[in-house]
Amino acid sequence: MKRQRGLFVLAAVLLLLPLALPNAFYYDIVIRMMINAVVVLGLNLLMGFAGQISLGHAGFFGIGAYAAAILPTRYGWHPLAAMLGGALLTAALAALVARPIFRLRGHYLAMATLGLGIIIAIVLKNEGAYTGGPDGMAVPALGLFGFALDGEKQWYWVFAANLLFSVWACRNLVDSPFGRALRALHGSEIAAQVVGVDVARYKAAIFVFSAFFASIMGSLSADYVGFVTPNVADFFHSIELVTMVVVGGMASIFGSVVGAVLLTALPQALATLEGWETVTFGAILMLFMIFLPRGLVPTLAARCWRSR
Amino acid sequence: MSQFLQFLFSGVTVGATYALAALGFTLIYNASNVINFAQGEFIMLGGMLTVYFVNAGLPLPLAVALAIALPAVVGMLVEKLAIEPAKRSSQGAEVVSLIIITIGASLVIRGVVQVWLGKGTHAFPAFSGSEPIAIGGATLLPQSLWVLGGTALIVVALWLFFSRSLAGKAILATSYNPLAAQLVGIDTQWVLLVSFALSAALGAFGGILLTPITMTSYDVGIMLGLKGFVAAVVGGLGSGLGAVAGGLLVGIVEAMAAGYISSAYKDAVPFLLIFVILFFLPRGLFGAKITERV
Numbered sequence: 080m081k082r083q084r085g086l087f088v089l090a091a092v093l094l095l096l097p098l099a100l101p102n103a104f105y106y107d108i109v110i111r112m113m114i115n116a117v118v119v120l121g122l123n124l125l126m127g128f129a130g131q132i133s134l135g136h137a138g139f140f141g142i143g144a145y146a147a148a149i150l151p152t153r154y155g156w157h158p159l160a161a162m163l164g165g166a167l168l169t170a171a172l173a174a175l176v177a178r179p180i181f182r183l184r185g186h187y188l189a190m191a192t193l194g195l196g197i198i199i200a201i202v203l204k205n206e207g208a209y210t211g212g213p214d215g216m217a218v219p220a221l222g223l224f225g226f227a228l229d230g231e232k233q234w235y236w237v238f239a240a241n242l243l244f245s246v247w248a249c250r251n252l253v254d255s256p257f258g259r260a261l262r263a264l265h266g267s268e269i270a271a272q273v274v275g276v277d278v279a280r281y282k283a284a285i286f287v288f289s290a291f292f293a294s295i296m297g298s299l300s301a302d303y304v305g306f307v308t309p310n311v312a313d314f315f316h317s318i319e320l321v322t323m324v325v326v327g328g329m330a331s332i333f334g335s336v337v338g339a340v341l342l343t344a345l346p347q348a349l350a351t352l353e354g355w356e357t358v359t360f361g362a363i364l365m366l367f368m369i370f371l372p373r374g375l376v377p378t379l380a381a382r383c384w385r386s387r
Numbered sequence: 388m389s390q391f392l393q394f395l396f397s398g399v400t401v402g403a404t405y406a407l408a409a410l411g412f413t414l415i416y417n418a419s420n421v422i423n424f425a426q427g428e429f430i431m432l433g434g435m436l437t438v439y440f441v442n443a444g445l446p447l448p449l450a451v452a453l454a455i456a457l458p459a460v461v462g463m464l465v466e467k468l469a470i471e472p473a474k475r476s477s478q479g480a481e482v483v484s485l486i487i488i489t490i491g492a493s494l495v496i497r498g499v500v501q502v503w504l505g506k507g508t509h510a511f512p513a514f515s516g517s518e519p520i521a522i523g524g525a526t527l528l529p530q531s532l533w534v535l536g537g538t539a540l541i542v543v544a545l546w547l548f549f550s551r552s553l554a555g556k557a558i559l560a561t562s563y564n565p566l567a568a569q570l571v572g573i574d575t576q577w578v579l580l581v582s583f584a585l586s587a588a589l590g591a592f593g594g595i596l597l598t599p600i601t602m603t604s605y606d607v608g609i610m611l612g613l614k615g616f617v618a619a620v621v622g623g624l625g626s627g628l629g630a631v632a633g634g635l636l637v638g639i640v641e642a643m644a645a646g647y648i649s650s651a652y653k654d655a656v657p658f659l660l661i662f663v664i665l666f667f668l669p670r671g672l673f674g675a676k677i678t679e680r681v
Contacts, residue, residue, distance in 0.1 A: 130483055134490075179666050187665065189422070189486055190616055194658030197613070205651045314609065318494065325487060354502045361494025368488045369473050 085333055086247060093239040097232070106231035108347065113238040114300045116339035117245045119323045120332065121292030124249065126321070127330025128261040129282045132189040134317050135196030139290040141203060141312025142169045143297025148218040148307045149209055158221045162298035169294035170287050177283035188286070196317055203309040215308030218301045234303050241299070242336070249332050261285060265330065322360055325367050328374025337376050389524025394646040395639060400531040400600065402638020403538035404430070407593035408615020409622065409630035410545065411586030417562030417625055418582035421485045425465060425493035426590055427612015432458040433591030434603030435500055438509040447514070455591045462587025465492045466580050493608065501605040513599040534596045541589065542631055558582065610654060617657040621664050623671030632672060
């Protein structure tokens with residue numbers, strides 16, 4: 080029961096939050112926070128447990144978003160089938176890339192995913208016949224059981240349920256045998272290998288899993304916004320996601336949520352300082368890595384625990 | 388044939404810049420095992436600062452000298468203010484943390500230039516005119532000769548530095564075994580600082596040479612830096628000779644693909660190349676076989 084306390088707190092916050100949201104604008108911001116939170120959860124499993132960075136997660140998000148746009152409009156797929164199709168395509172791509180890279184030592188994944196992300200963005204911009212090119216394209220509405228989702232308030236509950244489920248799933252994953260192997264890997268790769276953990280396979284699995292997550296959220300967010308542009312697969316979007324993980328705390332599940340909330344709110348606060356966004360994100364990354372390398376949530380948790 | 392020659396010229400020219408960037412990656416990687424994501428920003432700084440100083444009325448040689456010196460200072464600042472404190476912190480910086488720090492540094496540099504010098508695209512006139520030279524039916528810009536000559540000069544200078552000077556040998560020793568280097572009295576802290584300064588200067592120099600041909604803006608650093616990294620990996624990360632060969636190879640493959648296949652996908656080619664290399668030659672062309680002790 081105690082273990083689930085955090086989950087109950089999150090559920091309570093999500094239930095009560097609509098009472099505090101005055102209008103659609105705020106709903107929209109909270110929805111964006113929740114979308115980012117789920118993508119960051121997936122990315123955090125990779126960064127926190129496998130000790131690898133993906134700088135191409137926006138690319139996976141982009142594949143999901145464009146699958147939600149292209150498959151229903153041009154091929155008549157049901158939006159849910161499109162979402163699954165996009166996610167499977169993303170997972171296959173991630174698996175194809177992961178195997179050879181994780182066999183290598185060093186940090187090739189960061190660069191390989193960066194390259195992959197850039198290739199995806201280039202394809203989205205250039206294949207205008209399918210993707211609408213740099214102008215983007217409209218996404219057909221997502222209908223469930225003959226009932227079309229419409230408006231920020233309905234979408235809020237979809238994303239809230241989604242976030243709650245993802246947090247629950249990630250926590251269970253971390254506590255499962257699979258998660259134990261991952262944590263062993265995080266502690267000492269060599270030791271994990273010695274007790275029989277297939278390091279490359281586990282790292283690849285978590286990478287594929289987090290890419291799958293990102294793609295699903297890409298589809299959902301495209302359905303919600305109703306429009307996609309190649310900017311969703313932008314390099315800066317990938318950086319934002321990595322920053323969220325770092326700020327919230329690597330290998331911390333609730334840290335992912337906190338990081339996503341804080342850094343989604345940040346650009347709203349910076350809107351008056353045009354051009355300084357890049358500098359701010361860069362400075363936050365450096366300062367956190369130097370002074371608070373474990374991130375907000377784990378650091379605070381450790382402090383509370385000590386003072387008790 | 389003349390078309391092939393033309394593509395070859397443009398590939399070798401841009402490849403020389405990738406080679407300089409790759410050498411920068413190699414230097415820092417050898418000294419600290421850090422992959423410096425800010426390397427591309429030094430290339431951008433070289434070009435942008437030269438434009439700024441030339442427009443401010445300075446003579447070109449002085450502008451170039453300043454545009455090499457300033458990025459070197461920035462490189463040292465990054466090392467002193469970010470890499471060193473992180474390495475010293477109790478966590479014992481993981482490689483991931485160091486990579487994230489250099490990503491942060493690159494964003495800060497790019498953002499500051501964007502705010503300070505704007506988003507426009509700039510260039511300055513070529514060093515010795517822009518009258519193309521005809522060779523075998525193809526043409527070559529005089530600036531390309533500057534790029535190739537400059538790169539060749541740097542490669543020779545670096546080779547002399549590493550094989551003949553005490554400072555160069557100290558850096559090499561550190562890259563082989565930092566602890567042993569420290570034991571024989573090499574200041575490894577200093578080696579790290581010099582590596583950052585040197586690789587920033589290398590990148591900036593490449594950026595300056597290339598700018599009259601390809602133009603520059605605040606955001607060219609990402610692509611150039613990445614391709615420099617691809618070059619370093621293709622050549623075998625950590626190998627100086629590999630960096631130069633990798634740079635030229637990446638430049639030529641990119642130019643051929645742009646010419647014969649599709650210019651819209653030109654920027655995707657180096658990344659496809661890196662996947663091919665990682666699949667079939669995971670150590671790169673000249674990478675050493677590493678056996679690691681636990």
